[in-house]
Amino acid sequence: MSVQTLSAKRRAVVEAAAQVFVREGYVGTSVDVIAAEAGVSKQTIYNYYGDKENLFLTVIETMLEPAAARFLEILDQVLAESDELAAGLTRLGREWVELLSHQELAALRRLIVGEATRYPQLLRAWQNAGPGLAQPKLTGHLARLHEEGVLDVPDPARAASQLTSLLVGELQTLSLFGAVPLTTARVEETVSGAVEVFLRAYAVKNPS
Incomplete structure (x- = not known):
């Protein structure tokens, strides 16, 4: 459920909750504070x-849904044309980094990672609402490219995981999961290098 489809009062609660959770942490967040900032009663x-847990799970779903939908849309666009695969993967990498660098999403992700040991259900919710949708879609596209003879990808699921690590893994580490801004030049260098390595590894080998 996206924030746009919520009623005005529910939207106010979710938006206030997102801000308070990021600011105070999951454990430190009080429903009283959320209610005060949302302008509603605690009982509401x-x-x-x-x-509080169900509210936080709703925040995760609500914030991730538009980003996940946008990513899946880009994925379909850039991998639809196999003759421009390098350009498509490069665009995918740029857009992916931009989505992950969104300030509120990045802050929420850092919070969830920090709470993952004590509250693993929060991390599972994040994975289900984001990566859990993206990876199967990416795997499916790579499987199709393998079947079409564009790439040699015997294990599409593993290749999808490797492509993810190449495109965004290093940049996420360098940016401390979005806490430190990255220069455009750094993003371009990393994404271009990632695409080059991936396509070299999975290029169709000419028979000798």
Whole structure:
């Protein structure tokens, strides 16, 4: 459910909750503070979401949905034309980094990673709402390119994981998961290098 489809009161609660969770951390967040910032009663929040955990899960789903939808749209666009694969993968990398660098999403992700040991269900919710949708889609495209003879990808799922690591893994580490801005030149250098390595590894080998 995207934030646009929520009622005005529910939208106010989710937006306030996102800000408070990021600012105070999951454990440090009080439903009273969220209610005050959203301009609703504490009981209204409990009526809507039951408890703090369900509210946080709603925040994850609501914030990730538009980003995930945008990523899947880009994925379909750039991998539809196999004759421009290098350019398509390069665009995918740029767009992917931009989505992951979105300030609120990056802050939420850092919070979830920090709480993952004590609250693994939060990390699972993040994975299901984001990576859990993206990786199967990417795997499917790579499997199709293998079947069409464009790439030699005997294990599309592994290749999808490797492509993800190449395109965004290093940049996520360098940026401390979005906390430190990266220069355009650094992003371009990393993405271009990632695409070159991936295509070299999975190029169709000419029979000798």
